[in-house]
Amino acid sequence: MSAPVLERTEPESVPSDILACNPAQKELLDAGLLTTGFSWVLQMPTGSGKTWLAEQAIEWTLEQGYRAVYLTPLRALANELGARWKQRFARWKVGVYTGETLAQGRSHPVPFADASLLILTPERFDACIRSWRSHWGWMPEVELLVVDEIHLLGDRQRGPRLEGTLSRIRRLNPFLRVLGLSATLGNRAELADWLDGIDYHSNWRSVPLTWKTRRFRKAEDKPAILLEEVRRCLRSGGQSLVFVQSRRRAEQLAAKLSNDGLPAAHHHAGLMAEARGNSEAAFRAGNLRVLVSTGTLEMGLNLPVRQVVLYDLQAFDGIEFSPLPVNTVWQRAGRAGRFGLDTEGEVVLLAPSWDRNPDHYAQGRFEPVRSRLTEPRVLAEQILVEVASGLCRDVEQLNRATAHSLASVQQQALPVAPCVRTMLEAGMLTEVPDEREPQRRLLKATRLGRIAVRQLLAPESVLHLARQVNEQSELPFTFFDLLLLATTTPDCEPLLPADFEELDALAAQVAQEPSRILQAPTSAVAERLGLQGRRLLAAVKTALVARAWTRDGDATTNAEAFGCYPFEVRRLAESLERILTSLVAILSPPSNRTEQQDGTAPPTPSIDDHVPVLERARALLAMVKHGVNEEAITLTYVAGIGGTLARRLHAAGIEDIESLAQAEPAELAAIRGISATRAERWIEQASEMLPQHSAWRLREQGPAAATMPGDWPVSVDPYRLGRAQELRVIRAAKDWFRVTGGLEPHDVARQATGFSCDCPDHRSGRTCKHILAVRLFEGDTELTRALERLHLEREGAAPFDLFALWFDQRRETR
């Protein structure tokens, strides 16, 4: 699971006015476990005071004169804890390091070396460990490392990096002890063993939870069951929190409950922060008694919830459905019966009648945290980090280092040597002779490898970018092309899935974007970019979102236009910033002889490029960072003008550097935040910088993407159309057709209002495959054209086609 970036959370802890510990806390304190020097893994239910225990361990560490580090995956929680602990631990300096400050171009308020308590996201800490020599002034003095939500070790994206980080810091600082916190661990003892520590588990909860399962035969039965359960809760004086899997469902259900007379509202990350805050406040005050929410409320927030209803026990990742993990169910269930907010807690699961074992959720058998280190891409990245950071120089050392990994403890095979060979062949690693033993070969990261490590990217991402920009062509890369290269790397997140209903609009937008890459047919584009089907479709949509962001810098409007959340647009911008930074590094000339020698020199730009691709990539990086377009970005070439001022100037009519050079000082000085002195200096600088840095150089030229027109018949599902081809139609009478070839035969009749079929699919309101088969039988030109389109795509002759991507079930070729 990937934790969302929440706008507002509250740290889990016992209220400050509590005079006595709860039984679990007391047991731990009485045993003196916090101060023994052990590493330990602590598993206690949500809301039972784990953070408070962590605070006691931190305080003891600080009083001994050492430093403590607290890792939390939620940036908002890091900020909340920072504000709280600056007061709680006022005798020491507390620093918060989440990458936000650096992203805003500022240095940290508290330098690393000055902080006694450091609060970081795992990614930020990983970056510190990778450049450990730069942090050697404080790293050895860390005696305690608290890892909140340690079950993230099993997360596909974040888990391997967290595992690698823990492994490296423990080798660099053998005195470090680790305190892992989680409510949902299936293999607590194994994790403790890996950390050379002990484990502790308590089921104690201030408000016990009762579990209840309600079965349904058809999906249409669920709203009525929900209404019944929620009414029961409200009658008893409680409030209800309903978890659903999509924003749309949250809105629909909340509306239905409101129509049924219940004080209900929906809650999801797509709402403005103010709207979410108002809902939460109303819920706390009891004015709202039902909240229907997506997963955004499953972590952090304390609300007076008596009843949690899990309306959906399956999750959709944009491609397929899968059951919710037990861990996720318990995270959500933990919102009920919070200490001090209610005296009862209930969890209601809505399970289909064919689900034979819905009660396994209540048993709380959490999924074990499994290391992902064996996945080749992941292992490749970690090997590269070990070599680039100077911790391992040959395969034997890598083998010994990985022998201490969680994967090794879990008896997972780690093919280190084959992975190293692959990296050598790919040019991410190279071999150099040992100066002291010339016959011995040492591993060294190449320039590309170092770029990947520095930007916390998978080697595959960097290789993908390097291969793409090395390809020569008469057409230059456009901004959209470069964004598409970025969104097709494994490190782009989030990748925004596209709904079928969006395809027309997306096709129209793609058709307006100048693009060199999308001049080729769909299959060629997929082959080139290494992605297929809906994953490539998602990459295209994500590139469009990013391009829109660079035009107006408005996350809210763009989120609305593309059907995603504002925080996703901002997260996308941050992710692209890293990827584009590496692209600029790849394209930049080597900075020293060593880089020249390791054979990974940047590509030679096409002689037909008006503007070197490096210049365009640099401009795009700045555009993404500041959310400004290619005209306004030229304003930032002038020293002293950043993104904020560029937007302000643009809004005032100073659209680019040419306009600035021609502006009058008084005109500029009238703009907020610009003095007369600065205005004169900027005008002078802008004049001097022309023509080398004019906005004209960045203008987009070349043809737009050659896409299939978005004229797919709205009522026709391509999947059903494909199935219709396999059916046989017999005309039984003038307006009556018998269709066979499926599970059972069906009759289709032509009526005044159209065709009618006796199958359940048509009865539910859809244009079923039987009707489509009859229309094809009758030579329907609209369907015939649609079929031709499908055939063209299969033959690789069609222009780039988003619809073809939609029903292509393959994901990627690399």
Next chain:
Amino acid sequence: MKLTQPTHLETRAGIIPFPAYIPVTTFGDRYPLDQLVRPYLARLAPAIMVSLHYARPLAENPEQRPRLPVLIDSGGFASLFEDARISEENGLGVLERIGEEQTERLHPYDVLEFQEQHADVAFTLDFPIPPKLAESEGKRRLELTIANAHWALANRRRRDLALYACVQGWDVESYRHCAVAYADAGFDGIAIGGLIPRAKDRDLLFGIVDAVRTVAPGLPLHVFGIGQPELVGELFAHGVQSVDSSAYVQLAAQGRAWGDASNRIMHASPTERLQFALHNLAIACQASLPLSARRVVFKAREPGAYPSAGRTPRTSHRVAHPPSLYLVGLGPKSTPEPSCHRGAHAR
């Protein structure tokens, strides 16, 4: 600062309890393993010893100074180098290193000035007398050593800087003669140098120690460069208060652990060498290490513990010892000699 009895030494950076094993380290980039180990020395050792030459980077990087007493010797060991020459100026011994382009000079003034800025314990400028040196030259070096020591005592400005007078010689009698010159002069301690090439002759070694101890019974006695744990124990039994050595880190640089000659990792990684160094130092200082700090050392003992490239690891990670958290330093079973010495310990 006053000594009442040699059970400890008070310095401005803290107390050094006796007996003390003081690890030698360096500042600067010359020895990467020292950079890794140095931040952890305060957890295990009571103080650190640095040769003057390797202490100079402290001047530019005072933030690297660890939070424990720093002992800085004079760098006089360099007189053993081929390009070195000992000259006399106004009755004092000056060390010259004659290079191709320039000559470096080390005057007692240079030594004391630096030590007063950066040291908590200082050692006077002395000139080791190797075993086969001509007696006349040995006598000359001895007299210059004594002169330098008295000069430093007379010119010391910082009253909280502990000043040890360095004793040299070639036999028991010459060492005694040198110690007599210091006994009631007002030094804060006496340090015996030049014992490394003589260490294999245990009678000579302890004869020298006993002679110096007898001459100055109330002063703390330090021995340069002897670091093998079993030898250190005997020195303490003969009334020595402190020793210094870099053997712990030199062994670690070879991927070796003290107390187990067969326990070695060829081509150890930087962090493996760090763990060996901490293990060796913990043994020497009789200090405790967390279990996780010993994992490399224990793992290295298991046959086939580290599989060849490409093979699946045979066992999961299990430490060979019972899961007790803190393990006191293991007693030495056999102590391999370090293959080289460097810095102040080559005396």
